Amino acid sequence: MALIKKEVVDQIIQQADIVEVVGDFVSLKKKGQNLWAPCPFHYEKSPSFSVAPNKGIYKCFGCGKAGNAVQFIMDIEGTSYVEALKYLAKKYSIDIEEDTSPAAVQAQNEKDSLFIISDFAKEYYVKALHKNDEGQSIGAPYFKQRGLSAATIQKFELGYSLDSWDDFTKAALEKGFQLKYLEETGLTIVKQEEGKQYDRFRGRVMFPIHNVSGRTIGFGARTLKSNDKKSPKYVNSPESPIYHKSDVLYGMFQAKQAIRQEDVCYLVEGYLDVLSLHQGGIENVVASSGTSLTENQIKLIGRYTKNITVLYDGDPAGIKASLRGIDLILEGGLNVDVVLFSDGDDPDSYIRKVGDTKFKEYLKAHSQDFISFKSELYAQEARNNPVKKAEAIREMVVSIAKIPDAIKRSVFLKQCSIQFGIDEQVLISEYNKIHLAEQKSSKPTPGSAPSAFSPGSYSPGSFEEMAAEAEAAAAAEAEAYEQENQTEDTSTLIKTREREVIRLILNYADKEVEEGLTTSQFMLGELEDIEFQTPIYKRLFDMCRIKLEQGFMPTAAEFMQHEEKEIRNEVIDLVSEKYELSEGWATHEIFVPREVDLIQYGSEREVLRLKWRNVQAMIREHMNSLQTLQDPQELDKVLRTIKALKDFEKQIGDMLGIVVNR
Incomplete structure (x- = not known):
């Protein structure tokens, strides 16, 4: 697989406007410097999804999803990194020059291999339907009997699997595909103990399942042998790294544009329901494929519309079983209507019985809101x-x-x-x-109040309201700090302080704490003898130190493009701001200092806090060692060390305004 050259990747990332990219999928509203919306990745009652134009990132403070424009496309469309880059390149008319060197080809990852082999399987089954005698005599008549046109069969890439034990597996192996990928996708079943391998799908009509970007990720397969009681009517692909049935809706790739345009999604149960309605001009239709509706499937629909109409076939047991899933839809703030078919009809049989026009009239006449229906x-x-x-x-x-x-x-x-x-x-x-x-x-846990340097989220209102909110926020922070001081888990406290140090360095690297001395220079210099304990923050601290030694400011922008996802996610989390000051404070001519206005004070205190916690950890470590010491000289040495550390702890405590009781 060819890879996109680095300079082109840099151009794509630079030109991709995070507001434009996210705005194609989510309705954003400006609030302060950032834009906000209900998160497209999880259901919530109030917006916690933030887009920061000046930083080029998004962050959900509910589910934790975060990243730049490329990551957003990967998350929202379920694509690979390369596919997301190609999407953005097309959007911004950037020509992609691909690196076809052997090293680039070798860099193809396992996930892409699974996509490639699934695409091969789809083409194999399509060819078997149209070019093979068995497919023409068995598979094609079935689709014709169900009223499907050649255009529909082609659009949904329907196919047929030959009634042979290993015809597909042999063909794939001859093409050079590895057996491990055939097994991982579930296309081939391998019996290691017997030394056998055979096709999962045999003698069935095939329904490829696509992700939202159109890649084949799995298959549904229906048997045409009515006399075989042992064989299940439908066989589906097993779970794999590219196929998770709880995240997928059949027909979403073909339906997503129509769903956006019509601003409603019709939800049915089976493959043929989708195919018949789509062919009848109702293209905004998807299927749960016989499974209970899941939160991820609901989220998928919610990306394109807030309106869902569920089409029921009239089976009371099936309706009762699906009600819980509809409660999940309601919880996400989506609107749910219901249409019920009677006389044993389902959407597929009814549209074939009455035709496209009357079917649409029936939907309009019999649609009712879910609460009334229930x-x-x-x-x-x-x-x-x-x-x-x-x-x-x-x-x-x-x-x-x-x-x-x-x-x-x-x-x-x-x-x-x-x-x-x-x-x-x-x-x-x-x-x-x-x-x-x-x-x-859902009551917030203690200690979850905003930090001293992260202003609370205030709405414009009266002075009394704002003052009350400020007082409450201060009280909450004081309580959280008091609880922190009572915590016995020193490692957790050190991790918190290390995080704050890195956060200040990344956010305010070039801000001066005094003339000629930046925040990053001050903090990295003051803490050069401190050994960070949390691996991720130790790495970031070392990376910041190296950048500074090379003569560059260790700002967050470059780290957000780091090749390691853990680094990218952590940096984005550190620079994302959940709270902003309301314009109401300025309206009342009240000056509220921002974190950047207090950066000297904040930097000095965070350095002291981290040193204080490290000293406490050292005291505890030496205290624990007393229990095992036998040598009087060693015992005396450790006791003198503990005393010196306690004196140092008190000195730092005095500087922080904290009373140390030992």
Whole structure:
């Protein structure tokens, strides 16, 4: 596989505007210097996803996803690094010159190998359907019987696997593919103890499963042998490094543009439902492929629309089983409608029965919001049973409680009250209990308050409101610091201080703490004799020191492009700011110092804090050694060392304004 030359990669990264790239997928709103949105990678009720234009990065303070424009495309589209670069190159009209040297070809990683072999398998099955006598006599008639056109078969790359034990495996091995990749993708089953290997898919019509960028990652396969009771109707690819069924929706690659345009996603159960509706002009349709809806699948839909319509085939057991998944959709703030088909029909059979136009009319006429649908469903079941009725009402309130929008909740509670004939206030009381329980379970942990140099998140309001919030933030920080001082885990405390040192160096490397002395020069000089204990911060500290020795400022920008993901992620996390000062302070002509305004004070204190914690660790280490010492001279030496360390601890404590009680 050819690799993109470094100078081209640098050009792509430099030209890619993080706001433009993220804005193609997420609706961003400006708040302070940064832009914010609900995170596209996890469900939340308030925005925690931040884009910092001046730093060229994004960061979610909920799930932790972070990176630059390239990483965002990798995360949102599920692509490889090279594919993400190609996406951005196309967006910004950058010509890609690829490095075709032997070293570059050899650099092809395992994941790309799995993609390549999956693409080969897809082409093999497509060829078997169209060019092989068996495919033409068995596979093609099945698709014709289901009403699929040649265009649909081609668009979804449908195929056929020959009814042979190892025809595909032999073909792949002859092409030079390694057996380990065939096994890892699940295309070949290997029996090591028997020395045998054979095809997983045999005598079946094949439905390739694509990721959102169109790469083949797995297969669904349906048998055409109705008389074989031992063989399962459907066989699917097993989990692999490129295929995780809980993250994938069948047809999303073909549907994503239509979903964006129509601003609604139709969710069905099977492959043929997707194919028939897509062929009928309803292209914004995907399938869960018979599995329970997962959070990751919901997140995938949420990237393209906030509106989902679930199409049910009328099977009561299937409907009840899927309700929990729909509660997950509600919790994410998405709107859910339901369409129910009767008389044993599913979307595939119904559209073939009535045609495209009437099918669309049916969707429009029979679509109802999920809460109304669930209310009617539960009300019918519990009509003459008080116990079931009480359970049904509680179930309804649980679903309504998932909805973040207060107005919608109020409307649905009133509607539920009418549906079940129960006082609305009773439902509100039950909702309040659920809401209170959720608040208690999500209560912030002690010590999670903003640091002294990270201003809290304030909204413009009255002076009294802002003053109260500032007082509360200060009290929370004081409590957190008090708890930190009571903690026995010295290594954790040292890790916290090491992190703060690196954070200040990376954020304010070139800011002067005094004339002619920058933050990075001051902190690296003061701590040159300190051995960092946390591996990631030791590496970053050493990297910063080397940069400074070479005559360069150790700023975060270069480290964010580091080849190691751990380094990139940590640096992005260190430079991401969750809190910003509101413009309301300036409106009231109140000066609130920023961290950069107090950088001399902050740098000096962080140096002292790290030294203080290291001295405490040394004291503890020497105290523990007393238990094993037998030699009086050694004992006396250690005691004198402990005394000297305690004196030093007190000196630093006095400078920090901390009383040391020993």
